[in-house]
Amino acid sequence: MVSSRNVEAELDVLKAQLEEVHQLVRRIASDGAVPGQRAFEMPLTQSMHQSYEREDLGELNYSGSYYNSTNELYHLPPFQRRVSQLLTLDSDKAAKILGALGHKQRLEILISLLQGPQTGSQLVERLHMGTTGQLYHHTKALLGADLLVQEERGGAYSVPRHRIMPLLLLLSAATDLNDASDYMEMAEARSNAGAYLGAPEDEYDPHLLIRAVLENCIHEHQAGYCTEVNLFVHQDRSVTVADNGRGIPVNVLPGHDVTQAQSVLTDMGRFSRSASFTAPGGEQGISMAVVNALSLTLSVEIRREGRVYRQDYKQGIPQGGLRTIGITQDTGTSITFLPDNKLFRSAIEYDMLAAQVNIINGVHPELNILIHRE
Secondary structure: OOOOOOHHHHHHHHHHHHHHHHHHHHHHHHHOOOOOOOHHHOOOOHHHHHHHHHHOOOEEEEEEEEEOOOOOEEEEEEEEEEHHHHHOOOHHHHHHHHHHHOOHHHHHHHHHHHOOOEOHHHHHHHHOOOOHHHHHHHHHHHHHOOOOEEOOOOOOEEOOHHHHHHHHHHHHHHHHOHHHHHHHHHHHHHHOOHHHHOOOHHHOOOHHHHHHHHHHHHHHHHOOOOOEEEEEEOOOOOEEEEEOOOOOOOOEOOOOOOEHHHHHHHOOOOOOOOOOEOOOOOOOOEOHHHHHHOEEEEEEEEEEOOEEEEEEEEOOEEOOOOEEEEEOOOOEEEEEEEEOOOOOOOOOOHHHHHHHHHHHHHHOOOOEEEEEEO
């Protein structure tokens, strides 16, 4: 059986694509571009530079289309925004918009309805809200802001057609800024270090960070993969913990733009994939992400699947992506970190470190932990 084609929808898409081509041609012609030369390759003369500086800061061009659950086409023709317009936006109004959409359940309602109209009972069931009263509280605000419409007599909710593309663009921007939420939580961890370290501000113990990293080696040992850990104390107060486990996975997480390794080192939330160690008096466990947040610098080297990978961090923020730096037959993970001297004033003491290792060896006698000093 041959499925029917939506010819009108296909024509709309072709029309939009043709309009984009026309706009591009007009723009190239007006700029005096050389045929076949890409826009970003075109050199600007001094007069052109001065013109851009004098007239504007640049522009954003965007368009898009998508099909909802009923195969209905929504299309945004090519659109342009001057950067100067965006930078002179009314901050009060912008804050209200972002604040209204910043509520988790309201955002979930909008995302669900962008996939197709739904009744109140369908939304309650799909979003696990529990009561229609809870839903009504949020839909009332969204209806008042013209972000939702509802059919007569309590019918299905939907997103107004003219709001669909702006909301999708906002979600696109949020996706690009997704990692910022992790970094904000890491900054909060530095400001509230006592919740993890359980000590007065002038007596934070750097050995707790080492113990937290070793906890991950212990978990790998308990899983049957790690038999040896080498611990190096460097002259600059940094520490390297190297194990011969499987190595932190380097694959990109489904639905995310970051690797699992980066997630382990930056995810402060409940979905953190890192093991954690709770310090005496600490309110929260010290995970690998916490170690990263409380360190001036941190580098991870992963030996896995025949390759060596490396990524560097500064106060928890990646300084680049995970990159391949070599080939190996070994497996394991090496973490090198420098405790933040604003939080950790005392030096790492060999005797205290040896005492920690002896305790671990007493519980896990088959895990060989070796301490090295430069």
